Amino acid sequence: MSNTKTVLPTEHCETCPAFTQLEQMGIKVGDFDRVIALAGNPNTGKSTLFNTLTGLKQHTGNWPGKTVTRAEGGFEFNKIRYKLVDLPGTYSLLSASQDEEVARDFILFGQPSCTIVVTDATALERNLNLVLQVMEITQHVVVAINLMDEAKRKGIEVDARSLSRDLGVPAIAITARSGEGIHTLLGAVADVIEGKIDIKPLRVSGTPEFQKAVNELVPMIEQMAPGIPNARWLAIRLLDGDARVQKALTTGELGDIVSRQQRADVQFSGKMSVEGRQ
Amino acid sequence: MEANEILAKAESLRNGLSTGFRDEIVKSLYTEAEQIAKRAVKTSVDKKYDFDQKIDRLVTSPYTGLPIMLGLLSILIWLTVSGANVVSGWLAVVLFGIGDFGRALFNQIGAPWWITGFIWDGVYLSLAWVVSVMLPPMMIFFPAYTFLEDLGYLPRVAFNMDWMFKKTGAHGKQSLTMAMGFGCNAAGVIATRVIDSPRERLIAILTNNFVPCNGRFPTLIMLATVFVAASFPPALTSLVAAATVVGVVLIGVAFTFLASWILSRTVLKGEASAFTLELPPYRKPNVSRIIYTSIIDRTIFVLWRAMQTAAPAGAIIWILANVPIGDSNLARAIADWLNPFGYLLGLDGVIILAYIIAIPANEIVVPTMMMVYMGAGMMVNGPTSNHAIFDLLVNGNGWTMLTAINLMLFSLLHNPCATTIMTIYKETKSVKWATLSVVMTLGTAIVVTFLTASIARLLGWV
Numbered sequence: 189m190s191n192t193k194t195v196l197p198t199e200h201c202e203t204c205p206a207f208t209q210l211e212q213m214g215i216k217v218g219d220f221d222r223v224i225a226l227a228g229n230p231n232t233g234k235s236t237l238f239n240t241l242t243g244l245k246q247h248t249g250n251w252p253g254k255t256v257t258r259a260e261g262g263f264e265f266n267k268i269r270y271k272l273v274d275l276p277g278t279y280s281l282l283s284a285s286q287d288e289e290v291a292r293d294f295i296l297f298g299q300p301s302c303t304i305v306v307t308d309a310t311a312l313e314r315n316l317n318l319v320l321q322v323m324e325i326t327q328h329v330v331v332a333i334n335l336m337d338e339a340k341r342k343g344i345e346v347d348a349r350s351l352s353r354d355l356g357v358p359a360i361a362i363t364a365r366s367g368e369g370i371h372t373l374l375g376a377v378a379d380v381i382e383g384k385i386d387i388k389p390l391r392v393s394g395t396p397e398f399q400k401a402v403n404e405l406v407p408m409i410e411q412m413a414p415g416i417p418n419a420r421w422l423a424i425r426l427l428d429g430d431a432r433v434q435k436a437l438t439t440g441e442l443g444d445i446v447s448r449q450q451r452a453d454v455q456f457s458g459k460m461s462v463e464g465r466q
Numbered sequence: 467m468e469a470n471e472i473l474a475k476a477e478s479l480r481n482g483l484s485t486g487f488r489d490e491i492v493k494s495l496y497t498e499a500e501q502i503a504k505r506a507v508k509t510s511v512d513k514k515y516d517f518d519q520k521i522d523r524l525v526t527s528p529y530t531g532l533p534i535m536l537g538l539l540s541i542l543i544w545l546t547v548s549g550a551n552v553v554s555g556w557l558a559v560v561l562f563g564i565g566d567f568g569r570a571l572f573n574q575i576g577a578p579w580w581i582t583g584f585i586w587d588g589v590y591l592s593l594a595w596v597v598s599v600m601l602p603p604m605m606i607f608f609p610a611y612t613f614l615e616d617l618g619y620l621p622r623v624a625f626n627m628d629w630m631f632k633k634t635g636a637h638g639k640q641s642l643t644m645a646m647g648f649g650c651n652a653a654g655v656i657a658t659r660v661i662d663s664p665r666e667r668l669i670a671i672l673t674n675n676f677v678p679c680n681g682r683f684p685t686l687i688m689l690a691t692v693f694v695a696a697s698f699p700p701a702l703t704s705l706v707a708a709a710t711v712v713g714v715v716l717i718g719v720a721f722t723f724l725a726s727w728i729l730s731r732t733v734l735k736g737e738a739s740a741f742t743l744e745l746p747p748y749r750k751p752n753v754s755r756i757i758y759t760s761i762i763d764r765t766i767f768v769l770w771r772a773m774q775t776a777a778p779a780g781a782i783i784w785i786l787a788n789v790p791i792g793d794s795n796l797a798r799a800i801a802d803w804l805n806p807f808g809y810l811l812g813l814d815g816v817i818i819l820a821y822i823i824a825i826p827a828n829e830i831v832v833p834t835m836m837m838v839y840m841g842a843g844m845m846v847n848g849p850t851s852n853h854a855i856f857d858l859l860v861n862g863n864g865w866t867m868l869t870a871i872n873l874m875l876f877s878l879l880h881n882p883c884a885t886t887i888m889t890i891y892k893e894t895k896s897v898k899w900a901t902l903s904v905v906m907t908l909g910t911a912i913v914v915t916f917l918t919a920s921i922a923r924l925l926g927w928v
Contacts, residue, residue, distance in 0.1 A: 231746045245758055276659075279742075287659045310747070313503035320495055338747060343510035351506040365752075392498055394491045401479040408472050426476040428488060437469045 212243025213262035220271040228306035230277030233334045237364035238274040265374045281321045301381045302328040309339035323389040325421045331359040356388035531626040546607045548704035553602035561594035592780025595833030599684045608760035616751035632738045635730025637666035647677040652889040665736045675882040676722040681829035693870035772829035783837045812872035812919030826884045868928045872915045879911035
């Protein structure tokens with residue numbers, strides 16, 4: 189890929205291995221340059237994409253809810269080492285079941301360099317709800333439109349360009365099982381992290397009075413926990429009366445949760461060999 | 467800036483907002499998603515989808531859904547039973563043969579009797595037992611089970627059983643975690659994280675142990691084959707044995723419902739919550755992935771764990787069986803002491819002793835039991851055929867059909883293994899719930915076996 193500012197990666201990279209290089213690194217994630225989170229609705233193929241990228245053999249099963257713990261693995265793309273975190277599938281980030289909390293806490297406090305939201309091409313509308321919610325939390329988002337093979341069989345066509353334009357973040361069509369579109373996807377991820385793509389994530393704003401309330405709360409939160417990356421989202425959750433976020437605020441958890449999350453990341457790699465088996 | 471100040475501010479701002487603001491946010495989210503999707507997606511007529519729906523209409527119909535489910539479960543268990551019996555026999559011959567060879571070798575080089583005994587009659591024999599009893603059923607069950615999982619059948623099971631769980635006051639997704647329990651109860655307990663409500667999740671955790679895991683299947687299969695199916699013609703053996711195991715599984719499911727019902731009316735009161743469950747499209751399972759997952763991750767993992775507990779258990783039994791007390795030995799003495807309690811449950815002291823030694827892993831109950839019997843009977847090697855096992859238990863140690871049936875019931879209902887108890891503690895972060903999981907299951911096992919034993923004796927069946 190050239191150094192000029194790319195609008196969106198085109199399909200040509202994918203068939204020319206000379207341009208991009210992917211090396212699976214399994215669970216050797218000790219040294220890495222960037223962290224990528226894999227989010228998405230249940231049963232959209234996150235774990236399959238995880239396995240394709242890392243060469244690991246995380247269990248996949250054709251039922252929603254198969255992954256309940258985080259799994260981590262590594263890969264190298266164009267000489268940059270990535271740590272990939274496979275999150276449990278969730279329909280939203282608003283409710284509080286434990287698997288959704290795992291996903292939400294990581295996107296919120298784990299501060300991944302980029303979050304790939306894996307979506308099901310055959311049920312895009314429902315999947316977009318989560319995409320929009322993730323974009324509320326972080327702007328470093330790439331949408332992977334997975335299961336393109338299934339969509340084709342069902343006579344469903346998805347226009348990735350239209351989706352990218354509307355969402356304001358790259359949307360890449362892939363088939364995780366066969367590896368189709370993977371290089372384009374990783375190219376887009378790299379571009380988002382390096383700031384080579386202009387991302388203007390769409391934010392759902394709600395009513396003007398709501399917007400005003402949010403704007404009043406944000407500076408207060410930023411003052412209490414300096415460096416907190418998602419003050420806007422936290423403000424929205426507080427207005428909604430989210431008990432989990434309220435608790436995090438009063439117990440001071442919010443302040444040190446960032447460092448705790450980073451510590452947990454180190455411990456987790458060792459624990460995975462035990463807990464990852466289901 | 468104080469946390470309480472922010473909370474108070476948020477509170478007052480929230481009160482200042484018009485009442486429908488939450489709905490407004492959700493609505494704008496959905497409208498946005500709908501519009502974006504409308505612009506990006508084009509759909510033409512589709513045939514595959516119709517085909518999927520036709521299958522689903524059969525598989526999830528109120529009339530044919532449950533029979534199909536029961537049929538698949540029966541086929542799965544029948545494959546496991548009939549295949550396992552053949553392979554177990556071969557494995558036993560080979561592994562016990564190695565034991566004979568090792569013992570002879572040690573005798574020839576003049577090793578002291580207690581070294582030969584400790585290694586070959588204790589540690590090795592226990593390992594050989596565990597491998598020959600456990601490996602074959604797992605090698606067949608896990609791939610078949612993983613196949614159904616990858617195909618997309620599990621959510622259909624949840625769909626079919628949802629109304630039953632709802633009636634007991636539990637969550638419909640409990641059928642998914644119950645299905646995971648067939649592989650391993652600890653995995654089933656972790657899988658309960660898909661259940662949102664803490665109340666229903668606890669019910670799912672506490673009752674998961676009522677489905678037999680792969681550590682307990684071999685016990686059930688062996689007893690069903692050796693005892694229940696023994697009186698039928700050989701051609702029917704595996705069919706009768708499989709039917710028996712299916713029956714035991716159904717009893718386990720019945721206890722799951724009963725316990726869920728009681729829990730949701732006593733300590734975990736509440737209504738069943740609603741949820742949405744997607745029925746994913748059927749997907750062609752990937753053969754190499756199935757083999758990897760089922761053999762490497764599941765079979766080898768479970769077997770390795772069993773071997774780690776079997777080796778020390780073998781050592782302990784050998785020592786117990788070789789500490790002389792009068793003209794008996796320590797193992798016998800403990801078993802005799804436990805005998806009255808065992809008798810009440812329709813079992814005997816050796817079985818109770820075996821269960822105590824096997825607390826770390828249920829897998830080793832049968833090997834432990836056999837070794838105590840053999841140690842007492844001075845048999846040199848493990849019995850390699852069903853006849854030999856029958857002979858050892860019935861003629862050598864006074865087993866009856868009641869012993870076999872009650873051992874199956876006890877194995878089905880008794881307390882979770884140590885790994886599962888630890889997992890329950892980790893998932894609930896509560897000693898109380900972990901303790902309840904043990905007390906509830908063990909209590910059920912004791913009460914049920916006591917009742918069946920008493921009834922059988924009153925009616926003069928044994």
